[in-house]
Amino acid sequence: MTKKERVAEIIRLLWEEYPKAECQLNYSAPHELLIATRLSAQCTDKRVNMVTPALFGRYRTVDEFAEADISEVAEYIKSCGLYKTKATDIVAMCKKLRDDFGGNVPDDMESLLTLSGVGRKTANLILGDIYKKPAVVADTHVIRISGLLGLCDSKDAFKVEMQLKKLLPPELSNDFCHRIVLHGRAVCVARKPKCEICVLKNVCKSTKVIDE
Numbered sequence: 001m002t003k004k005e006r007v008a009e010i011i012r013l014l015w016e017e018y019p020k021a022e023c024q025l026n027y028s029a030p031h032e033l034l035i036a037t038r039l040s041a042q043c044t045d046k047r048v049n050m051v052t053p054a055l056f057g058r059y060r061t062v063d064e065f066a067e068a069d070i071s072e073v074a075e076y077i078k079s080c081g082l083y084k085t086k087a088t089d090i091v092a093m094c095k096k097l098r099d100d101f102g103g104n105v106p107d108d109m110e111s112l113l114t115l116s117g118v119g120r121k122t123a124n125l126i127l128g129d130i131y132k133k134p135a136v137v138a139d140t141h142v143i144r145i146s147g148l149l150g151l152c153d154s155k156d157a158f159k160v161e162m163q164l165k166k167l168l169p170p171e172l173s174n175d176f177c178h179r180i181v182l183h184g185r186a187v188c189v190a191r192k193p194k195c196e197i198c199v200l201k202n203v204c205k206s207t208k209v210i211d212e
Contacts, residue, residue, distance in 0.1 A: 003151070006203050007167045010149060013199045014179040021175040021182070023129050026052060030105035030130045031062050031097065034115070035090050037122045043080045051077055062103045065094035089117030107131045120158065128174030136161045136168065137177040141184030148188065150205030 001009070015021075024045040027033040032052070039048045055076045059065045065073075074087035093115040097103055105126060106112055112123035121137055128135030136142075138157040142164075146152040152163045168176055187194045201207045 001203075004167065006149075007151065009203050010151075010200060011168075011172055011176060013203070014176065014183060017199045018179045018182045021178040023125065023178060024181070025049065028056075030126065031065070031094065032056055033130060034093065034105055034118070034122065034126060035065070037125055038086055038089055038093070038117045039077055039080045041086070042082060047080060051080055062094050062097045065090060066098045068094075086117070092116035093118065105130065107133070120161065124161070124174075128177075132174075134165075134170035135174045135177075136164045137174070138164070139177075139181065141181045141188075142177050144190060145180050145184055145188050148193075148204060148206040149200065 023033070025033060025036040025040060026049045027036050035055075036048050036052055039051065055073070058076065059068055059073070068091055070084075070087045070091050073090055074083045077083045077086055077090075080086060096115055097105060100114075101111070107127065107130075109120070109123050109127065112118055112126060113120070121139055124135040124137045127133040128137065138161040143152070143155055143157060143160050146160055146164060147155065151167060152160045154160055154163070164173065164176075183198075183200070184190070187198050188200075195201055195204075195207050198204065198207070
């Protein structure tokens, strides 16, 4: 089986196992996904989803976030960690959205990367989930599991993103990343992977049978 054939089989198996591939962060507007993703750095999606209802209830628009007091935003997001830096980035990114992009979240990588606190991972998530463009979100799960599967040979996020772009059908790349994240949380857990029940065990380069 060639690498591309293995990729096709991995995509098929993940599709069957996780038919509903979507971001686990709750949001109702593009800027809310942008903010929630910033909050998710070194924090779980579950925790972010506990924080954002009150945050998005207090600040309902890009303009309201742009005019917000940073210290007040920080209080809302305190349990997410790194809250002072994240609060500063949230207000700054919304000011730029208001001043440079008419209050809209841009739909291209170059513009997204000009926003405070936004890197390629966040930008790709916005491009894929909001604008339905081909995107590879190289988060920790995607980097780790792509390596285990033998699809990538680097732990550098940018290199993994570029390698996966060459292997994945563009229209399936975003959903592939969401499914890998779900798989990483449910089965291919970093500390103790459940290889014996993994749907990918026959196409994985690193399958291990774990002794209970």
